Amino acid sequence: MKQRRTALYTFLFFGFAFLYGPILSLVIFSFNESRLVSVWAGFSTKWYGELMHNDALLDAAWLSVKIASMNATLAVILGTLAALALVRLKDAKGRKSLAVMVTAPLVMPEIIIGLSLLLLFVAMEDLLGWPEGRGQLTILIAHVTFSMAYVTVIAQSRLAHMDQSLEEAAMDLGARPLKVFFAITLPIISPALVAGWLLAFTLSLDDLVIASFVSGPGSTTLPMVVYSSVxxxxxPQINALATIVIGLVSAAVLIAGFVIYRQEKQLSKKS
Amino acid sequence: MMLPQAIAQRSRALIIAVPWFWLALFFVLPFLFVLKISLSEPALAQPPFLDVIREIEDGLVTIKVNFGTYILLLEDSLYVSALIGSTKVAAISTFFCLLVGYPMAYAISVAPKHFRLPLLMLVMLPFWTSFLIRVYAWIGILKGNGFLNQFLLWLGVIDQPLEIMHTVNAVYIGVVYSYLPFLILPLYATLVRLDPILLEAAADLGCRPWKQFLTITLPQSMPGVMAGSMLVFIPVMGEFVIPDLLGGPDTLMIGKMLWMEFFNNKDWPMAASLAAVLLVVLIVPFVVMRHFEQKAAEELQ
Structure with a gap:
């Protein structure tokens, strides 16, 4: 038994080495003096300096952050509604079709989502005159469509596992459904919504394929700039950018993880 | 003044209607346009196709359906081999994902309770950092004078650099690396909920650990294995970034083909036909995935 555990843990260690080795190599070589990414020539932060003067890249990064934050907010609203419908409205009309429509974007190849939305936008512009051209708005709509599915999954599991007795108590005391939702349900599921917001944000910030289809002239996102450079x-400039992204994401995930952990601990203390 | 009950009913309808209509409009409806454009004729125009339904003179409308792109798709062996290539890459890399992911998920599920969540976080963390950047990292590792070759040459295992970059092997490595978390999470979720009583009973009756695993743990975790495998297989079928950046001339995949038809050849009807074919092909694994996901959810209850 003990031997088997050791073997398993060793495997786990190599698994993590496989997952983190490439990331580590990116970070290390972002501090390399030489332009050659695979030969070490001394420590330097010059690539970070060059990155700060790369205007095309900075503009694209700003556009991506703007789209990503709007996307995350909209995706959390729509995803929470979808999760509420799936968990709480068991016999509502359209629930089954909603369940299918919400799972499909999770696995649908991005290339199909991108092409099909572009064709929709072109047809809509032709018929209705909206959306006028393609750019920020069409990228936003496309991103909300696939990232709300991820938010739904996260919110759904939290809603399904939460204790409903508090809500029932509030209802018995005469609170209106809307009041119950904002005063009780929302605070309880909020850690899941924070996680969902962050996930939707990074999904949008990271998307190359869908944005390439539905963007227009003048709306180049960060992954599109990175892709053409790669x-x-x-x-080494991309390595420097990667290091910054990895640093920010790790910090956000660690903080979110810590907050959720503390909240759970407090909750379990109270009960 | 509305009665509270009527308000409640209205808000219930609204809760489901808003996400339903959003997805119907921006996720389902677009597929109809894919179908429509795939049946239209390519043309030198803006947008580059002749619409299926078009007005010739005032009020006179013709409907002209063109199956030409589908016929070309079947006749030209390039498209057929791209579809076969995608299926092969998706199947083989799903298998390797299982080979690496199953022991990892299993190890996490038997780890002491307070270590499980941090370990899962460690699995998820790379997934949160940019996909494009993680694929890019492998270029530096796999290329002719990359880290892997430098290391193996230094060890003396090889005396010629290995040619991995721009081959299908690089695509396998990239896919397994990028999609591993998708497999580990559902697998872990099923493995951690397995009842240890069966294993204890088997052990008491003298069953060997390996046999315990093969006869009890593995069959019981099958819903997780299947659901997780489809979670890898389906998106990899349409993968573009990995074959484009790591693959070479020997890696024909349908996602890359579609991209080239659309962006390089500006052949929208052909790109739409490829998307339609890929969609139809993916219905089977999607149904399999839903079936096993529901089965896993039922077993939990």
Whole structure:
């Protein structure tokens, strides 16, 4: 038994080495003096300096952050509604079709989502005159469509596992459904919604394929800039950018994890 | 003044209606346009196709359906081999994902309770950092003078650099690396809820650990295995970034083909036909996935 555990843990260790090795190599070589990414030539932060003067990249990054935060907010609202419908409205009309429509975007190849939405936007503009051209708005709509599915999954599991007795007590005391939702349900599921917001934010910030289809001239997102630079070969500036992204994401995930952990601990203390 | 009950009923309807209509409009309806454009004729126009339904003169409308792209799709062996290539890459990399992911999920599920959540977080963390950047990281590792070759040459295992970059092997590595978390999470969720009583009973009756695993743990975790495998298989079928950045001339995949038809050849009807074919092909694994997800959910209750 003990031997088997050791073997398993060793495997786990190598698994994590596989997951983190490439990321670590990116970070290390972002501090490399030489332009060659695979030969170490001394410590330097010059690529970070160059990154700060790369205007095309900074503009794209700003656009991506704007779209990502609007996307995350909309996706959390729509995803929470969908999760409420799926968990609480067991016999509502359209629930089954909603369940299918919400699972499909999770696995649907991005290339199909991107192409099909572009064709929809082109047809809509032709018929209705809206949306006028393609850009920020069409990217936002496309991102909300697939990231709300992820929020739904997260919110759904939290809603399904929460204790409903508090809500029932409030109802018995005469609170209106809307009041119950905002005063009780929402605070209880809020850790899941924070996690969902962060996930939707990073999904949008990271998307290359869908944005390439539905963006227009003048709306180039960060992954599109990164992609065109990566196609030309490895560049230490991309390593520097990757290091910044990895640092920010790790910090956000660690903080969110810590907050959820503390909240759970407090909840379990109270009960 | 509305009665509270009527308000409640209205808000219930609204709760389901808003996400339902959003997804119907922006997720389901677009597929009809894919179908429509796939039946239209390519043309030098803006947008580059002749609409199926078009007005010739005032009020005179013709409907002209063109199956040409589908016929070309079947006749040209390039498209057929791209579909086969995608299926092969998706199947083989799902298998390798299982080979790496199952022991990892199992190890986490038998780890002491307070270690499980941090370990899962460690699995998820790379998933949160940019997908594009993680694929990019492998270029530096796999290329001719990359880290892997430098390391193996230094060890003396090889005396010629290995050619992995721009081959299908690089695509396998990239896919397994990028999609591993998708498999570990559902697998862990089923494995951690397995009843240890069966295993204890088997052990008491003298069943060997390996046999315990093969006869009890593995069959019981099948819903998780299947659901997780489809979660990898389906998106990989349409993958574009990995074959484009890591693959080479020997990696024909349908996602990359679609991209090239759309962006390089500006052939929208062909791109739409490829999307339609891929969608139809993916219905079977999708139904399999839903079936096993529901089965896993039922077993939990």
């Amino acid at each position: 196609r030309l070969g490895v560049s």
